[in-house]
Amino acid sequence: xxxxxxxxxxxxxxxxxxxxxxxxxxxxxxxxxxxxxxxxxxxxxxxxxxxxxxxxxxxxxxxxxxxxxxxxxxxxxxxxxxxxxxxxxxxxxxxxxxxxxxxxxxxxxxxxxxxxxxxxxxxxxxxxxxxxxxxxxxxxxxxxxxxxxxxxxxxx
Numbered sequence: 001x002x003x004x005x006x007x008x009x010x011x012x013x014x015x016x017x018x019x020x021x022x023x024x025x026x027x028x029x030x031x032x033x034x035x036x037x038x039x040x041x042x043x044x045x046x047x048x049x050x051x052x053x054x055x056x057x058x059x060x061x062x063x064x065x066x067x068x069x070x071x072x073x074x075x076x077x078x079x080x081x082x083x084x085x086x087x088x089x090x091x092x093x094x095x096x097x098x099x100x101x102x103x104x105x106x107x108x109x110x111x112x113x114x115x116x117x118x119x120x121x122x123x124x125x126x127x128x129x130x131x132x133x134x135x136x137x138x139x140x141x142x143x144x145x146x147x148x149x150x151x152x153x154x155x156x
Contacts, residue, residue, distance in 0.1 A: 021058030
């Protein structure tokens with residue numbers, strides 16, 4: 001267990017990622033293969049809720065994020081994510097999204113917190129609201145969705 005480094009001000013970051021999609025004009029399947037993709041927003045997860053429907057392929061991601069460490073046991077992160085497709089041919093993705101009518105997947109605003117109880121235990125919580133873009137609206141009529149998570153990570 002290493003205490004978090006406290007900062008006097010928040011840290012801000014911008015992340016852009018382009019993960020290629022397949023080119024339908026070729027016989028080869030060139031889509032980016034996210035070997036061991038996923039994880040948390042601190043690693044390769046593309047967002048809180050969109051990550052469940054969108055693998056890390058055929059994706060352009062813009063993320064603005066702010067992190068604050070108010071004390072040696074607490075970290076709070078807020079983020080805005082804009083997701084779009086590399087191209088409309090999305091073979092290999094979720095079946096309803098195999099051929100997209102638009103490259104716009106959507107946007108998400110979220111907040112997450114981590115509380116390090118001790119060297120073995122971390123409490124985590126997250127909430128986000130996602131607004132679907134035209135690609136999702138073509139297959140689902142929802143205007144948006146809320147994501148809530150609470151968990152306890154315990155290392156033996």
